[in-house]
Amino acid sequence: MLQAHYTLVILLHKQEETTGNQFPSRKSVLFFGLMLAMGIVRKPSYASYWANGNGNVLTYTLNFSQIMSRNRFQQILRFLHCNDNGLAAERGQAGYDPLHKVANIIEFFNRTFEENYSIISINYLQYMYSQNVCIDERMIGFKGRHFLKQYIANKKAHRWGVKAWVLAESGSGYTLQLEIYKGKSNSPRHPDGQGYKVVMDLIRPHFGNQHHVTIDSWFTSPNLVHDLRNVLVQSLPHEKACPRVLKGEILAKSQGPVIENMEMTRTPNSKGKVVNAPALVHKYNETMGGVDLGDQFIAQYESQFRSLKLW
Template identity: 40%
Template sequence: MDSASENESDFEVVFDESETDDDDDDDVPVVDRLWTNVRYVENFEYPHEINPFSRHMGPVNPPVNDAPPVDYFHKLTVPDEGRNLIEILVEETNRYANQFLSNPQYNPKPFSRTLKWHDTDVEEMSAYLGLYLSMGIVRKPSIEAYWQGSEQSYLFRTPGFAEVMTRDRFQILSKFLHCNNNLTQMPRGDENYDPSHKFRPILDLLNETFPKAYDLARDLTIDESMVGFKGRNDIVQYVPAKKSHQWGAKLFVLAESDTGYNAAMQLYAGRQGGAARSVHGEGYEVVMQLMEPYLYRYHHLVCDNYFTSPALCSSLFDKDTYMTGTVRVYRKGMPKSLKNLKLQRGESLVKQSGPIMALC
């Protein structure tokens, strides 16, 4: 670097207006920003103070070291008040079974399993969930295969399943398994209609217990997660880019970067009825809602280009939360000059607008 360049400013002031055409954020208000080119990156000093993160990190009152796995399950599914996960399943499963069996149109076949129904309880429902989780470890081609005990299948038997409950009882519990009261669901088109009504109590429960069981570290991330499902429901989405599950329920998940611990989940169900579009876009609203309990703590959030925008970075910075993420150049507020920028290998371009920096 020669003496002439040393005396020059590290910034080149350029005003870029955000374009309003060919943009995926057409309804988002345009915020004109003064972007400056950072000419000498090696000498650049960020003009804002970065506060250190100094909060407790890790499990909160965890079970003892030699505790059985079920203790961790209870830690994450038992709230301070109200029904725990098992109690929800017991109450709602019994409710739905009785509603189903008392329906005047119910006309079972002579040997239907439903004729043997009797209410379940916490102990039996716990056993049922244990078997269901075990099926994720011991894979078989059908539910019936877990109870097969013929001489031809002696190499593949799993006698523990039959010792816990009969196959018919497991299947009737699966038929009536419920998480919420069908009679309280609002009809489609109603302003209070909830596409996730059938499992809303479970989702709300986990969003209450997960944050209380673990204090998140500094670095966080928000991303999409697909729960594979092909049933007939409004929540089913098709995302061809997903390799694990292209069909299913899409969740927005707030997680700790280092461990992947999920602190909060939000279901994506599409725009309902005549709901107005968010002022700053859906990605902005998702992040601000999931991060609301963690603002003003100096966390560092990382997101992909579905969420990142200058408006989001500014809002988080104003709430003592830092953010890094990839971004689409056509986002509102991004420098206009980046839209047709072509860099050669080894070249880079850095722009700054207040606390926000754009690196190409």
């Protein structure tokens, strides 16, 4: 599938000369199929997938050697690139993109996510898509040396890695759009702030679909909420700076049309005590975990082998 959209080239570096050679489309499909299979069948090394186990059927991995030889697999893994490095602009020059090596494949995946969104609907006969989506951070695990590497303490799957902004379906964790954070110096400034730009960029392919998008306080701003409503997207923002009021006191403020009436619900907390809370608080807690849910699914099938390079 990837071969049908992009040319994945093998760059064979020989002294100072570079020769570009394509490997056949069928080989690329087989290679990525084996990579995905390694996330399901866990073994200590690449070579162990081709080991015959000295006749032991319990340790022998069936079909790997029949699909592709070990040497061929390792050769592709060593020289595989997703873009032509010769076309990359140097840092400090116009057109510099720190993600040039993977830009094509990110674009491909975002388009594929959008095209296949309807297949994960909870009840396909009634809904073509789920209404509730959320935007949050995702860490792509990486412990090598790169200026994009960050540390986020509250991410259980990967605390070290490259940060990505993700639009995900709240109920299933399905990833709808993905945007890699390029760093402050490589990201153009937006008059309404980076949080505004991230949300609008991720939700843009779904304008007019009547989604309810849940976001945390880092993204929230009045301009964002107003502009989302104008493109038929409702938002459920989280704002830490809401002023505290006296017990029993109610403050009501609004601007423009009322989207939803306020309701109060009673629910037990962690200590078993019943407390009153607005219904929107419970809806926020129910719909904000889509990205974390997706991280849990990804962790079950992640490759356990460390990468020695950035494609």
